[in-house]
Amino acid sequence: MHPFSRSQEAKEMFQAQSHLYxxxxxFISSMSLKCAVQLRIPDVIYDHKRxxxxxxxxxxxxIHPSKATCLYRLMRVLVHSGxxxxxxxxxxxxxxEEIKAYVLTPSSCLLLNDKATGLSPFVATMLDPALVSPWHFLGDWLGGNNHEDCRDKLNNPFEAVHGVNIWDYGRKNPEFGNTFNTAMAGDCQLMNLVIKDYKEIFEGLNSLVDVGGGTGTMARIISEVCPGLKCTLLDLPHVVAGLPESESENVKFVGGDMFESIPSADAILLKVCTLGIALL
Known part of the structure; x- marks a missing residue:
């Protein structure tokens, strides 16, 4: 083999190795982000004012002095991640004499807990063990051919691991369910910027039903931008139970199952969330 061919082959192999590594x-980037949210590092830096x-x-x-080096490594990862x-x-x-110091970026500004658009609950939810653990069993679930095994009869890896779907899991684990709903609300808040600029897409509609609308963040935003549009929020009964009625008469909450029936309206809004990816 020509030496150039061998060097090219080696280069491709090392590139492939780097790609796989x-x-x-x-996961280190994701878990480091989760750690930053748990420790509220964005809020701490923001409150420091410099x-x-x-x-x-x-x-x-x-942080105990013995763990300072670990904190330094964590911050290096988070800086590298932006x-x-x-x-x-x-x-x-x-x-x-100068020393390094940390400042917020646009990404970490979205993690501040006192902001309506804060995405800390979203990060915490998506990286919760309840949603991460099913990925460890994806291969087992896909490769399971023994139909006598109840796991093979379940619809996705989440159900295979937890024995129930995500909605029942949230109902049985209120802390997770509440964090999940808060996460979805924060994610929807960012849509406020989009809806105000493109409200003409709702022109000609008299009614709209937000399917799986959680605690009503999106429906309230649409109602405020389009006062003449009647919005109905449909979600599971335990999600909408006890929710305060909107100050606007144009928003109402309905408890139900979208797989059974959806209230009649001129249009249906179904916001696609990364949760679908998380659960496959």
Missing amino acids: NHTFN PMTLIDLASKLR IFAETVVPRDGKQE
Whole structure:
């Protein structure tokens, strides 16, 4: 074999290896993001009002000194992922000496808990063990050919792992269910920016039903932008139970199952969420 051919083959093999390693370790970025949300690092840096050094961050988070190196590595991953950015500030007020400090990026600004568009609950929900664990059994579920095994009769890996669908799981685990609904509401808030700019898509409609609309964030946004449009929110009874009626008379809540019946309306809104990807 010509030497050039061997070097080209080696190059392709190393590129393939790097590609596989990249996908293998992608979970580190997701889990680091989850950790940042759990520790509320975006809020801590935001409340600091200025770039925050690692020492200050560790102090505010009450990280034990023995774990400071781990926090440093975590922040390196998050900076590399674009969740935070680095800058330099004077060390102890000495202009001639500088030290690295962390600042927010547009991505971490979306994780602030006091913002209506905060996506921290969304991150926490999508990376919750309840939604992550089914992925570990995807191969078993797909390859299971023993129809006597109840797992093979279930519709997706989530049901194979938990024995119930996502909706029943949320009802049996209220903490997860509440976080899930909050996550969907935060995700919908971003649609406020889209609907205001493209409200003409609702022209000519007198009524609309938001199927699986959760706690009504999307329906309320549409109602505010299009005051003459009657909006009905359809979701499972335990989701809509106890929800406060909208100040607008144009929004009403209906408990039911979209697989059984959907209220009559001029149009149906079915917002596609990444949850479908998470559950396959």
